[in-house]
Amino acid sequence: MQSLLDEIAAEALADPNPGSVASYIPELAGIDPHQFGIAVALANGEVYSAGHAEVPFSIQSVSKVFALALALGRVGDQIWRRVGREPSGLSFDSILLLEREDGIPRNPFINAGALVATDSYLAGSQPREALGELLRFIRAAADDERIHINERVAASEIETGHRNFSLAHYLASYGNLQASVEKVLGTYCHQCAVEMTCRQLALAGRFLVDAPRMPGLVSVERRRRINALMMTCGHYDGSGDFAFRVGMPGKSGVGGGILVISPSRAAIAVWSPGLNRYGNSKLGTEAMERFAHRTGWSVFGVPHREG
Amino acid sequence: MQSLLDEIAAEALADPNPGSVASYIPELAGIDPHQFGIAVALANGEVYSAGHAEVPFSIQSVSKVFALALALGRVGDQIWRRVGREPSGLSFDSILLLEREDGIPRNPFINAGALVATDSYLAGSQPREALGELLRFIRAAADDERIHINERVAASEIETGHRNFSLAHYLASYGNLQASVEKVLGTYCHQCAVEMTCRQLALAGRFLVDAPRMPGLVSVERRRRINALMMTCGHYDGSGDFAFRVGMPGKSGVGGGILVISPSRAAIAVWSPGLNRYGNSKLGTEAMERFAHRTGWSVFGVPHREG
Amino acid sequence: MQSLLDEIAAEALADPNPGSVASYIPELAGIDPHQFGIAVALANGEVYSAGHAEVPFSIQSVSKVFALALALGRVGDQIWRRVGREPSGLSFDSILLLEREDGIPRNPFINAGALVATDSYLAGSQPREALGELLRFIRAAADDERIHINERVAASEIETGHRNFSLAHYLASYGNLQASVEKVLGTYCHQCAVEMTCRQLALAGRFLVDAPRMPGLVSVERRRRINALMMTCGHYDGSGDFAFRVGMPGKSGVGGGILVISPSRAAIAVWSPGLNRYGNSKLGTEAMERFAHRTGWSVFGVPHREG
Amino acid sequence: MQSLLDEIAAEALADPNPGSVASYIPELAGIDPHQFGIAVALANGEVYSAGHAEVPFSIQSVSKVFALALALGRVGDQIWRRVGREPSGLSFDSILLLEREDGIPRNPFINAGALVATDSYLAGSQPREALGELLRFIRAAADDERIHINERVAASEIETGHRNFSLAHYLASYGNLQASVEKVLGTYCHQCAVEMTCRQLALAGRFLVDAPRMPGLVSVERRRRINALMMTCGHYDGSGDFAFRVGMPGKSGVGGGILVISPSRAAIAVWSPGLNRYGNSKLGTEAMERFAHRTGWSVFGVPHREG
Known part of the structure; x- marks a missing residue:
């Protein structure tokens, strides 16, 4: 997992086209778009991270x-x-x-x-x-x-x-x-x-993961339903595309953060402040596509294959 | 599984309010709405069914x-x-x-x-x-x-x-x-x-299940993507609600059939010709909600719990 | 003219169905809908009126x-x-x-x-x-x-x-x-x-009439253009209908007033607080249709026929 | 009138930017946009014309x-x-x-x-x-x-x-x-x-003019109402603008023709095949604005001033 995250972070940080930072919130307009962080909080309690995973950002719509x-x-x-x-x-x-x-x-x-x-x-x-x-x-x-x-x-x-x-x-x-x-x-x-780092956001997202050690803040039924809503509505008019490419429930924010849930395994947080045309993090979305492809964690495929 | 299906079929057939049959296709307008069938084709090759699972119906948008x-x-x-x-x-x-x-x-x-x-x-x-x-x-x-x-x-x-x-x-x-x-x-x-029975439709749906013995008609990648589209777009303006209630990719037809995929386990077909206000099978949708609740097969929860 | 206005006012006040008063502005909600006034300010300086033409009302969108x-x-x-x-x-x-x-x-x-x-x-x-x-x-x-x-x-x-x-x-x-x-x-x-009576509103509307003695508050060109806008846009999504029935530029308000311009002859004000489905005065609109029919003042017909 | 039309035609034909011919009807796509005709059929029976007033064109939506x-x-x-x-x-x-x-x-x-x-x-x-x-x-x-x-x-x-x-x-x-x-x-x-020349179209339009010698094909009431519809709806989403600029009822066609009615005086036809962004004749609309300004025939001003 660590080497996967390192690889993904390296690729993202090497991308010459990180998208444009949202300009309509003056306090956020000045942020350097060439930043990228990722963190994964596994159901077993382990946490992995790479890139600017300790830089706090505005979670906005997350x-x-x-x-x-x-x-x-x-x-x-x-x-x-x-x-x-x-x-x-x-x-x-x-x-x-x-x-x-x-x-x-x-x-x-x-x-x-x-x-x-x-x-x-x-x-x-x-x-x-x-x-x-x-x-x-x-x-x-x-x-x-x-x-x-x-x-x-x-x-x-x-x-x-x-x-x-x-x-x-x-x-x-x-x-x-x-x-x-x-x-x-x-x-x-x-x-x-609210401000968090990728690491904090991944940890906070664990309440939507269905596993014994996770924080029991909402019932199993409700957890599933929130995940369902994130899948169908979490990325505005780019929700269908995110489901198609990544295959996991996620919620993006205009500050460049995305919280993604692998329902039985992990909560994942990515952050990069440049946005694509839907107003979702450009590098973050691309990184999550790569992550899903490499891990096979799409909810639409077989869950038990990956190591 | 068989007893679960029997139970679900019995409940559906006892419902006094099966919705209204679509009237705009004259050939379909005369069908008795008090019918209900369900069939499950498991990844291991077993097939279970209950109710009118052998009655052919028009699959329409499925x-x-x-x-x-x-x-x-x-x-x-x-x-x-x-x-x-x-x-x-x-x-x-x-x-x-x-x-x-x-x-x-x-x-x-x-x-x-x-x-x-x-x-x-x-x-x-x-x-x-x-x-x-x-x-x-x-x-x-x-x-x-x-x-x-x-x-x-x-x-x-x-x-x-x-x-x-x-x-x-x-x-x-x-x-x-x-x-x-x-x-x-x-x-x-x-x-x-195209006309099929629930049993035939469940079997036909297996090409979207990610398991060794399934018909290999499309690649793993494409299978996941079709499932993703079924999740976000399979029930028109009732897609979000189906994801929220059932939590599995599905595609409905105005003939009253719904094909639902549990990506790693099974293809499921339900049929009942009465429709709800979105134009999706009323009893079929309710039955799938019960089925999902009883099996825990929502893709948004833990997949390995059920036997 | 006086007998025509008397006749129109009598007919309006006898109508058992005056429409409903707008309820969303609390101060206006309590007004008795069984009221009707009309006033005509002619280019030659004469003013005629009938009904509740001296009752002040809220001109709202007029x-x-x-x-x-x-x-x-x-x-x-x-x-x-x-x-x-x-x-x-x-x-x-x-x-x-x-x-x-x-x-x-x-x-x-x-x-x-x-x-x-x-x-x-x-x-x-x-x-x-x-x-x-x-x-x-x-x-x-x-x-x-x-x-x-x-x-x-x-x-x-x-x-x-x-x-x-x-x-x-x-x-x-x-x-x-x-x-x-x-x-x-x-x-x-x-x-x-702003509050006015029908008489005051008719007099105020004279600045849109193209005649020697009228108040010269806007240029001829601008007067025509404001009249054109009142014709095509003066009654919201009922503008086409007003042009069709009345054939003169008009602007209505949710208080039940309507200001209508006969470009070379007169400014007319009607008021009745009950509204039709477009939010325009019901009795006021009907009265103006009768007025236009009787006077032949539609801009879409021959102007010089009527005495 | 003749000298006015000559002047307007000369100005139009000198315009280097006549708009683009509609391309979606292949038969019309090849027409030279540098053409302009105008004709006026007066209530007294006289007909004046200038430019390409004898060239037949496709009247389309007119x-x-x-x-x-x-x-x-x-x-x-x-x-x-x-x-x-x-x-x-x-x-x-x-x-x-x-x-x-x-x-x-x-x-x-x-x-x-x-x-x-x-x-x-x-x-x-x-x-x-x-x-x-x-x-x-x-x-x-x-x-x-x-x-x-x-x-x-x-x-x-x-x-x-x-x-x-x-x-x-x-x-x-x-x-x-x-x-x-x-x-x-x-x-x-x-x-x-249907194909007509400007001269023919102006003559055909006389049935909407309210004068003794005009062809009595529709009743006075209906004539007014058709004129009202032409005023509010005759130029699609450019109707308000035409009323604002020209102030007379008109109906345009994608072939470049416009029929305009001065209700008590005349029917006017202009034609020039290049279109503006609303799909109405560019030079034709501009010519009508000039015509209305020069004659004072706007229905929103005083009708009896001009000779």
Whole structure:
């Protein structure tokens, strides 16, 4: 495993075309795209990593996985009255299908749906408390108390997040927000601004791996369902392509991170800040394709072949 | 396994609300919805079945899986220049996204994309020859020479298929058909009119199972990719829900059949002609949810637990 | 003319089905729908009226005509870089086409386009000053210093206007607002909350009539163009129907008012608070159809026939 | 008037950028774009013309005006159950809104709606008879028996008209065609292939002018309504712009012709085969803007000022 990761990291770091860093969040726009990290947290407790696996990055939309888990813990299957479970076929911040469907977002991994999840785990409490609970969840999953929120990034997103404000007001106009737009957006932008290293993110992702020693934060049933949603909706309008190429559930963020789950074996985190045309990490996606090919960990093939 | 299937079939046949039979294909409109069959073809060669597993039905869109496999065999990855790999988020015969995307259908499992696949395996030959090849493929997969096309159903679909003619002319207007609209539609409607029993369909589906004794009609890589497409796009705008509930790749047809793949273990076929609001078999979908729950065969959980 | 208006008012007030009052603005929801007023301000200076022509009502979107005139006065044809001149084919607060067209609203009479017009006449000044200028414009046109803004209605709209906030943030996300979302919305909601009677509105509308004694607030060329926009876009997705039935340029508001222009003869105002399915006054639209039929004032027929 | 037309023709013919000829109808693709004709048929019987006013061209979608008049004569206001009266906001052959609205086209001047009009005047008769009636209508309006259909153009359109076949099958799938797709399309393509000179088209357009000596083929009421539809829907997604710039009802065709009506004064025909981005004649539109400016014939201004 270590030599595989080293190889993949070397290849990624040698790529002259790492994609472009997202420019719409000022705090993130200045990051050097020539960075790449990868980490694998196995079900047996071992952790492997390579490249810039210890550099902290903004997890952005990867946080939607934790937010959904927390919201499900709070309100259970009630949440499915307010958000769907279908791929949207459109980009992450699209408002189009929202209008066709009376304010019910397509799924909890596009921005509109994630706002509903945030509103669900807010559930009447103050943003500060809710964010505290979210951090406790992530820290417990990763077994690492150092994980924190970057306040400057959060502030930067609140200031420039007109598109998210637009989505939130849109939801509110259909009565699909319980807290105020300001509270939901404030919480949401802080949640996106959680910072982790690849190593921390891989460890935090273990709560979605179905194995004895993993952190038991959600039930087996729920774990499977979150993985299913990551498979069909985790990469916006590039979800089908990721399933086709990589064959494992994953959730990407505009900060360049991707969390990928091999349901019975491992949680994997890759990071490289340059993006492809879907807004997903370019080198990260390519690395995961290579990783899946080499390990045979696609859920669509035989699981017991690889060593 | 046998007792599980018996139980599932008994429950399905006792359901007072089997959904409504599709009415837009006159030849199929008269079928009794109170029927249910299930069959499982295991990787070890054993086959189990229950209910009306020996009643032939029209596989309709389940044929799109065989058509795609054949088209990939003919033209290889060239096909991805003419059709995408993303869920559409819209119904099976929608023309909406086609217009937004210059005549490139979203994926090969919605009607527009399946027409491109049919055009691809036609590849200059006559419909009769191409359909002969398709039948040979299906018969080889199922190891059953009796599988045939119901000519009356095919004729009925050609006569009433204005929506498909509309899609085909639309594709042609963008230069995304090579054969004539008439040839493509004629071939497509015959392909949809293939008749099989659950038992035959489960056996035919084994070419997508990754195990030593399975029919080696497509490469390991391609098998995984077809399974991935079935997972993200196999149930139209109900694909996300099927992944969430069942957790295995599947492809449904308006005739009430569903082919489901457990990638390393088995091919499963269910059939019940009543449909839910997405146009997928109502009892079939519910039965598969029960089956997945009881067997733990979701690809999103641990594969080695069940006996 | 007086007997015609009396007849039309009597018929309208006898109608047992006046439509439903808009419920989404709390301050307006309680209004009695069984009210109807009409007033005609002729080019020769005479004014006729009937029914509740002296009852003040909230002009709401009729204000978009004054806002556009003011914006054109401020920034001239520059405004057409930021907003189109085409009917939208969709409802007044739709966000759909906005997404297809990169933040350029279809026309200045749907809400998104009107927000751009408001932003244009704000032009760096404070909302209070800009609203002062708008009131001066309207008062000059109507020659009536009593016309004012209803602060409670404005406050009510700001509080509940999630859809408009959504549109404004959407525009801002494309850089198509210069002032802050809060300033634009605040100004917009006050502009919509201008109150007038039918008599006042008819008088105020004279600046769009092409005759010697009319208030010369805009040039002949601009007057024609505003009339053209009212014809093609003045009634949202009911614009074509209004042109077909009435044949004169008009602009409706959700408060139940409609301002209609007979370009060389008169400005006409009708008001009745119940709405039809397009969000336009039901009795008002029907009355205008009768008025157009009786006077022959359609711009699509011979103008010089009627006395 | 003669000197005005001479001036306008000279300016148009001197324009180095006449737009591009439509390429999708092979028979029309070879036409020299550096041609321009204009003709005006006044209510008093006088006819003026300039430029290539005697060169025959394919009227294409201008024929939709005659088709609608004929359909209204056949089925009356029943047609409005099958087609709307609203601008579509989309291009001439769009299928998008059709899907949102259950097979009811937006208006009779986009292709889908024109197919419904053609189906309406077919009304059970054979294409040959129906086309005979259409020609009689046009010849009577123009008082010219030489007007005919170009069979080669019609055949060329039938052969390459995949988009129109798509629309027709789409309508048929919703039950919104009474005749067969083949008959409707055959008739429609012949109707589009009517050939006229500017002089003939201006004369034929007089049936929409409201004056004593004009051919009385439709009632006053219907004339006004057809003019209203031409104003709001006559130039596809460029209708608002034409109303804004020219201010008279008009209908364009992809052959480069435009028929414009000054309701009480004249019918005007311009022709130049190069198109702008909406698919309307570039020089023709610009010439009409100049004509409207010089004559003051906009319906949105004072009609009695000009001599």
